[in-house]
Amino acid sequence: MIAQLPADADVRKRLREDFETTFFVEAGAGTGKTTTLVDRIVALVAAGKLTTAELVAITFTEAAAAELRARVREGLEKWGTAETATAAASLEEASIDTIHSFAGALLRTYPLEAGLPPNFDTLDQIEQDLEFRERFRSWFEAAALLDLPSISIKNALLLGLSPDRIEGVARALHEHYDLLDSGASWPAPPAREALPRAAELAEKLRGLERWREDCLDPTDRMYDRMGELAMSAERLAEADSEGKALNALLLLDGFPIRIGKKANWRHDSLYRLRGELEGCLEEAREILSSRRAEILNGLLKALRDFVLEYAAERRKRGVATFHDLLTWARDLLRDNSGVRARAQARWSRIFIDEFQDTDPLQAEIAFYLAARAGVAFPAHWLDAELVPGKLFLVGDPKQSIYRFRRADIALYQKIQERVGEDVALVQNFRSVPAVIEFVNYHFGSAMHFEPDVQPEYRALVAEPSKEGGLWSFGAELAQVRQPEVWRREAEDVARSCRVVKDQGWMVSRKSDGERRMEPARWQDICVLIPTRTNLRRLERAFESWGVPYRLESGELIVMTQEVRELVSCLRAIDDPSDQVALVAALRSPAFGCSDAELARWRDTGGRFTYEAPGDGEAPRVREALGDLAELHRLRHELSVPALVETFIDRRLLVAQGFGQPRPRETWRRYRYVAKRARDFAATGRATLRSFVEWMEGLEREQYHDSGVSAAEEDDEAVRVLTIHGAKGLEFPVVIMTGWGSARRPERTQVIPDRIQGRLEVGIGESWRTPGYKLASEREKRADLAEAVRLTYVASTRARDHLILSLWRKEAWSEDPPAQAAGFEESL
Template sequence: MTTLDVLDQGERRLISADGLDRTLFVEAGAGTGKTKQLVERIVSTVLRADVALSDIVAITFTEAAASELTTRIRAAFEARLADPDTPTADRERCARAIADADLAAISTVHGFASRLLSEFSVAAGLPPRVTVLDEVSSQLAHERRWERFVDRLHDAPEHEELLYRAALIGIPLSPTYHGEASFKDVAATFGQHWDRLDVLIDAESAPLPALDFAPFDAAVAALAEVRATCLDPSDRLAEHIDRLLPSMRTVVDLTDPHHKLRALTRRANWPKSRFGTQAAWGCPAVEIRELIEHVNDAAQASLAEAGAAVVDRLMRLTAAEVRNAAHERRANGGLEFHDLLVLALRMLRRSPEVRRALHDRYRHLLLDEFQDTDPIQIELASLIAAEPTAEPPGRWSDLPIEQGRLFFVGDPKQSIYRFRRADIGLFLAARDAFGGSGPVGLRTNFRTVAPIIDWVNAVFAEAMPEELPGAQPKYEPLVAARAADSGHDHRPLVFGSAHPDPKVRAGELREAEAADVGAIVRDVIDRPDRWPVFDRRLDRWRPARPSDVAILIPTRTSLPFLRDALDRDDVPYRLATGTLVYDTQEVRDLLAVLRAVDDPNDTLSLIAALRSPLYGCSDVDLYTYHAARRRWDLRGTVPEGLDDSHPVVRALAHLRELWLDRWWVGPADLLGRVMHDRRAFLLGYGDPRPAEVWRRLRFVLDQARAFEEADGGETRAFLEWAALQSSDGARVHEPLLPETDDDAPQILTVHGSKGLEFPIVVLSGLTTRPANRRPGVSVLWGDDGVPEVKLRADVATAQHEPRADLEEEMDAHEKLRLLYVAATRARDHLAVSGHHKAGGDPNGTFAGRVAAFHDANPVLARPFELGGAEADGVGPDVPGETSDAVAATDGSPGVAGASLGRNGSPGDALADRDGWIAERSALLAPFRRPSTMSATAIARTVDPTIDDVDDDSRNGADARPLVRRRGRAGSAVGRAVHATLEYVAFDQPHDVRELAQRQCELEAIPALVDTVEQLVQAALASDAVALARRHRFHRELYVAATVGTTTIEGYVDLLVVTPDGLVVVDYKTDGATSPAEIDAKVAAYELQGAAYAVALEASTGLPVVDCRFVFCTTNGPVERSITDLDGAKRRVRDTVTGAPDGVADDPAPGDQGTLF
């Protein structure tokens, strides 16, 4: 490998030798060797300034980094000691430093704070014995504290009104289902910031205000008054208002404010209308329609005011509880990580004696990875470094600090831990305070080859052109020290581009992206010579190995798609981040067994356990057992007709044994017994990667042991704790040790890859919008120190939204830095996803930004196209080279992995295989016609993208994955809308809000209840539903009929029986709004509706005279009918029978009886 000149040698010399007596602030880009410079500065300080290693503090971000730093410092002193040219005095200093290395203050900021508290426990107000709780213990303690707090709230009479209003509005104290936003999450966030709660707690708290519905009442009165002035009673807007006013007046007439609050909560959005004429009203109809909006706005304002008051009061009670818990921990000596920092800082602020002692002892403080540390760190370091005074000033930047006492090193472009209190604004402020004439910059990158550095520089110079004060640094380009002299092309590989369908779903984008990732990794495995990597141990280039590949993902959202694609391509992989393990099937199976044993009434977990490979019960086994017993209970006896050899009976017998023993064994022993008895490790051989399965099983067992050691722990508590680990942001112990013989690519989160480097990096999961607001509870801190809280869109404190806009901008900046961190993990090869939606903002997603840049700068990267030049090797060769992937004609090796064809030339086998597959498919085609086809499957012959039910409008790249469940509805919003319309009373739909809320809770989308309600109200306002009110109708009607040899089946949303015949009504919630979009959807759905018509006519003998699609939008309903219904029905019969157009039988409906 060729090493280029180091252009910043002067800056490095300043850090390690010439600037020891100066306070330096170093901005070190990725891969610039900052750890080496830090070690050299420490060694030089000991040798040149005659400072003992024990007088130096070095703080870094992780325990692993601290351990590595200690090892490298010791190794540096040992090398100096072994050098015969080292002077005697320096040899003595080296020997003393080696002896002091294990006792030196080289640790994380939490470790350093713990050291201070243990040395000055009396000054800190701590008991003689102090223990530091790990993450497991802290989470469990929080669970118990919260349960006790909620019990106390319910026992206190003074909180009765508060809790009553909270229940009416739907503000849960604890989640009623997994993932529901509740005040328990607020308490967890407050626990990580309890030192900031004094302002909130000490502020005067006003009592709950009286509920005020006067604006709503006035708005309804105004609408009723205007309705009386209508000149045309048949005007559609007048009819619409007539349908709304009864339910509005019902709410107005309620005298009990609690009943009124509940009624508004259930129904706070009345449907809008697009109709009305000026002639009927004597003014533009839009002015009348706006009065409906005024009613909705007044209702929402009343609810928002009531909700904000409840949230504010609960927030103050929660804050007081969290602070009291922190004080109890200090008194009891059981401290959490954040307690260490707060108590150490408060001790330093209060005690000049402690500051004097620490100032005299620690003469130099070096802060590594400064961009990602807690803001308390800078104040701790400044108080120790500054000359002690009786009363320190209020701000750390005002402290008088002697030159050379402090040293900072970090990279603001790698600040990616805002969710753990890292503050880019603080980094920039410290740089301005301590940087003097300017920070010292390290720009020479020793990690990555030049072509990748060139691409990174160009991309981020465009994305971060100027510094945004307090928010984003200006990008400073890196200089590559490594030349790409392997003889291959090392430019980044950009795979994927704009999807041709601008309405493509996020899932489809992720599937396409994951498929390309699988193809790239497969290419590395099959053609390693095409991916040379530099082996530092061998000091030469060598072909790539599978373990050289790291697939980095920003979040776990894309992980299921990625794993499926890798499995399809037979690509081995391992999950290198602990938090990802809880999403694997084998771990879910084990936890299902434990849940079934812990709670015999948990039927879902019991069946999941029985169907898992651990017990191997088939669906037939489950059916025969249930037919004999009619209920699921592991405590029951063997049902009649079955013997002890039945698989389910045997499985339940084992589970019963575990259930009987559950009181006497902890979760770790119970888990170990399941693994042993059910041969879990042996079952790993059924996976293509058994070593990976064993690794995950051992990891979970170790986690269970850690839980028991921390808690003494019962199984139910362990299961609750394990459920927490599947959430984003869960602080699980990250690294998993690989098997020693494991040669496979690894999958990591970008956060988990921080500080690491890999020969080949593939960036996946880049289809998500950077500016997405994080789902769930949001707690934001204003400049006044008062937190603003949001549980869901309609429940938040008054000032949350203004602050959220700034927070969203800060999140977008951080996610851009996350992309920089990911790209700079690569040493020799980098592949980046460019999969994104066509149209719109190219910077709307990471992949869109990458693709747009590649289109504008194609020379800096190379494309990846399956079936093109990349099929035989990734990317074009360097000009002037001969590709070694071209098949030879003399029998010499050609394409890697290709066998010889029948005529002896390589590559013919691939062509023969393609031909054989085509012939086989043609032979089997007549036998592949399904015996049963759903109406949706028939429609897919026209538009393959049609889902089992319409998707909601959030199915874009910016939508978080919605819950998918069994049943007809394919999306969470679509299912909720259809279910609500199934139960709501058409004649008096007063309970829409309540039904919608219930369905949204079942679908785990409570924040979208307003959207669901609006879509339901749109359907209720349609002419189709109006028709149903006048005739007999059936909802969610299952229909099936045989056409030829195929059975057509499906569910009809609404079937209206009119004197003229049947009318099929199908609700659509797929977000189409413009006339062009709706017309396109009608064309796509035409066969689906016609299929219902064919099945109904065949099964009932009644004619279907109309098939209507009701597109439910937030602006009201849009209805379309199939214009040529008879022609569409013929096409359905042709599609089902496979006959050419016009050949299939087209029987007219006859008098075959009726089911109605």
């Protein structure tokens, strides 16, 4: 039987044979982009156009780089010529790496030219986070003590900025410091100081007192709150410094104007009072807004200087963050024409995989390497003349989901417009026709092209004669709260897992080089969740339905009950004054104290502190407090990892796991905390408190932890991942959840505009740079567009069966679940 050619066979043939064209390949989900990239590399080597030492191939993760290297070696060996055999043997000479590894190697090749010591070190992610926090807090304390007028930390705090928010802005500026320079500034309107206006505004507020005589009911809300106006007037009149004047004005900030009832006032007195009051409040708002703009401007300049000085200090010390590697490599190639020429001569072919999620600096580095030598470099790197065929870009803008890691769809589109020939791979080799039909149907209408925001949808083509299907559960709910939607969804997810397993749904599995249909096992089922919000309900539903499950994303594990309870115990060990953590520890499985025992302990004279516990009559509580006191003493003798493991052993947490439905999963979560403690200790940090604070930070932050232990081969369990964690993977059965949850764009404090090369900053409603409002509107559109792409990534992970949750609240007719309803079979 003659195999049917892919629908895009002509494109694939050109990519294997046309070596002198620069291709920009849009490879849809499941179209075999890695195979295409490997085939081109092998063909170039076989044709004598490329040696391994001249090859650069950049991909997204270290695991992907290792897989790509192995597949290139296999391809070269299979080709079977002397040239390809030699190339396979010398493949270690090739630069097949992540962009950070490649940039680091480039800098180590030219350290003096880059202004670095030859043996510079790279900080790991934990070290980067912790060192930045320590450096910022030292800077902040010093700046607050100095209270320089140009920074005015004191006034920033007075007007409502918290230290945590200031640190968040500093961290965001640090992540984008390649867009900063010592002259970067944010325009601000002329400041209107509060003190010169204080006395005048105080008189206006005192003048409002006369209207109180016209109130007929002293319980009226406006009458009642006019006392606050009088207090503000008094403080304004007494103010003898700018800080005191600002403090008085803050009493007016947010004062309600639409209160009081007309019937409680003579004639139109209430309306006239409101009119005069509105004038006072508007004047106060203008002063506060002006001062906030001035303070923010000075603060941002100070944070800019802190970030740039910290980066320069790292360079001098010979340590680099991941962002440093890219920034310094870019600077080296941009500013040193000699190094650029040598690098261009050394590497003749540059391949970049997963280009849709590339850091913009990576694209810039690639352009410098692929540019034609001996030609004057243009003012902007996007205008560079590239050597035909030297650069090969592969990506799928429909799968661009890493904006929080600096991926920029606007830059992707700009490069797509300018670089080489744009071709598409559309033949899907992964999913059954029913799934592809749905994907094309839904995303053909949901993914609308918008410049700089959303790519055009290109339909996929399915392979024929594949069995499988599209299924759904759930419906629209009227007059319910979102938690009820989540509860029903969780129940149906667990029920669907049981249906798939108990009914023996058939899935394809590769065995002895051939695909065959077999009944689904638990590990063939993957549940994808967009966020961690519904995790606990999902766990309870799995336990209720007897479904074994396994969390495979670190950002999910850190939110589990076992991890949070263990972290609470560690906080209680570190800080005897933290009664919230102490009570949580006593109630946790580590000590097992019931609420009745805790109440009896308190009622009989016991205290919730292990430093002076008192003489309560609950033996279990007394024993627990004694053990916590002993562990508190040991924290100075044991390292953090040793203390964590000692606690797990002493409290028999591993043995208690046997009482759980999934002992392996429980043990794995404890092992996760122990591993994170070892990772933390490897940075040189020694205190338990800093480890606990770091672990608690992981619960709040958006991150992806790929360092989760692999599943044992005999561990039969449903796999639960975030969509980001499932990127690049495929599963026989996928259950998509969270489609019916509201899409709330995250408020971003710092918004980069890479085309214009600037940063806009906004902290809440009151602290914004002049360009933030416009940038924020663009950011909201981009965030919603990425949410659509997330669902595309999720739905294209399915190989044989895709199950959609259509649970959602009433009147969401434009939401994806409503559009999908009726297209699939009910489950």
